[in-house]
Amino acid sequence: MRVDIVSIFPEYFAPLDLSLIGRARANGTLRLAVHDLRGWTHDVHRTVDDTPYGGGPGMVMRPEPWGEALDALTPAELPPPRLLVPSPAGVPFTQALAHELAAEPHLLFACGRYEGIDQRVLDHAATRMPVTEVSLGDYVLFGGEVAVLVILEAVTRLLPGVLGNAGSLTEESHAHGLLEAPMYTKPATWRGLPVPEVLRSGDHGRIARWRRDEALVRTGRRRPDMLAGLDPQSLDKRDVAA
């Protein structure tokens, strides 16, 4: 997968040299490039923002640098990328969308700042590539960089070979519609607190049932909305009794 990121704070993406994303870049699974939007400005102050038409607080990112940046990163001889634009007004970023994006050969992220990017940038881009405005949630950040880090981590871990133990992917909560059960490791007792006996029983049937029950209880308490969306077919009669 090829990923291009455009931002006025390219240094925000230094963490992408670390850990599993860093390894994915080193082995070629992920080909990532970060670009400074100011590289497409032509004035001495390298201006990227201006006052909003119609008034209102803050500043808006000018269309010209963005237009030149997106042109430079979408050469006509290559298939167009999918453009992702983090925004408070975006569609929710979900595990389902992460899976969708993990199947894309080329992602292009536009990181806005100030009050956002001139709408014409997105409208013009949509004439030549798929554009998705995406939001991490109902809170307001300073810009899109943090969202890109989150999205990239969620997508990269779905790429083949990135997660050593593929089981981690199939077992994780949002894959089965429930929150994951509590996890434990050694020692068997820590500060007087024991690991639940069932997890040390070696009885894999009991363990699976215990984890399922714990996941249902935890989901019901913390995310009843997820239970509402659960496919009834995925519940067996014992779940209903639980």
Ligand SMILES: CC(C)N1CCN(Cc2ccc(Cn3ccc4ccc(-c5n[nH]c(N)c5C#N)cc43)cc2)CC1
């Ligand atoms: C009603 C009320 C909820 N409204 C809210 C937004 N207000 C305007 C306004 C204010 C600040 C920013 C800062 N900013 C610039 C680019 C940018 C990209 C992503 C995000 C972002 N914030 N939260 C997320 N989940 C995001 C994502 N993904 C924020 C960004 C952008 C936009 C207007 C009021």
